[in-house]
Amino acid sequence: MTSLLFLLMAIAMGLAWCGNRRAGVAVFALAAVLSVAWFNHHLTDPLDLDF
Amino acid sequence: MPRQRFDIAELLNAAGLAGLIMVLLIAYVDQFAGHDLPCPLCLLQRVAIAGVAFGLLLNLRYGPQPSSYGIMLLAALFGMAVAGRQVMLHISPGTGSYGAPLFGLHLYTWSFLLFAAVILGTAILLLVPRPTSPVQPLSRHLQYGLAWAAIGIIALNALTTFLQCGPLECPDNPVHYWAFAR
Numbered sequence: 001m002t003s004l005l006f007l008l009m010a011i012a013m014g015l016a017w018c019g020n021r022r023a024g025v026a027v028f029a030l031a032a033v034l035s036v037a038w039f040n041h042h043l044t045d046p047l048d049l050d051f
Numbered sequence: 052m053p054r055q056r057f058d059i060a061e062l063l064n065a066a067g068l069a070g071l072i073m074v075l076l077i078a079y080v081d082q083f084a085g086h087d088l089p090c091p092l093c094l095l096q097r098v099a100i101a102g103v104a105f106g107l108l109l110n111l112r113y114g115p116q117p118s119s120y121g122i123m124l125l126a127a128l129f130g131m132a133v134a135g136r137q138v139m140l141h142i143s144p145g146t147g148s149y150g151a152p153l154f155g156l157h158l159y160t161w162s163f164l165l166f167a168a169v170i171l172g173t174a175i176l177l178l179v180p181r182p183t184s185p186v187q188p189l190s191r192h193l194q195y196g197l198a199w200a201a202i203g204i205i206a207l208n209a210l211t212t213f214l215q216c217g218p219l220e221c222p223d224n225p226v227h228y229w230a231f232a233r
């Protein structure tokens with residue numbers, strides 16, 4: 001899954017650099033949403049904190 | 052009034068992209084020379100670096116624009132959240148750490164500081180006035196070199212992450228590559 005995030009980022013950058021800014025930003029937005037979802041998936045361990 | 056030779060914002064964007072490529076290279080040196088496999092949160096911090104690099108690349112290709120700086124800020128805030136989470140996991144005595152320290156700090160702490168610096172740097176870049184007279188553009192070779200180096204190292208991260216984690220999920224404490232484990 002994380003490799004997909006890198007792949008989407010690389011595709012977004014490639015599209016933007018080759019002149020297709022709108023498609024690049026759209027792919028970046030997809031990668032950003034998936035990244036937040038994947039981060040949320042990894043928020044499993046409880047923090048050993050006491051305020 | 053002396054004529055401005057370069058667009059300062061364009062120069063700083065190029066320098067920022069070069070810096071992020073260097074950071075990803077250092078992460079690779081640690082991974083391959085130091086045999087320090089990145090954890091899932093470490094990899095997400097690299098993804099956030101790629102997000103910041105995307106904003107810088109947009110500025111390099113289309114000229115500095117507020118929307119590109121917005122992308123950089125969002126990616127840096129995400130990176131700070133991930134790095135901050137990892138710092139919090141290990142901040143209490145007895146909770147251990149992940150990976151070897153570099154100059155006294157662990158990579159996730161450096162990463163947190165890096166994203167803070169990106170936010171500060173982006174705020175400064177937003178304050179830089181646009182040139183009012185024609186300026187000398189950055190060399191096309193430099194722009195292409197930086198852009199394709201950034202795209203290349205991020206694509207390489209996709210490959211090495213797949214070799215390490217496979218198609219699904221990385222273990223919390225990876226000790227070997229999924230592709231070479233038999």
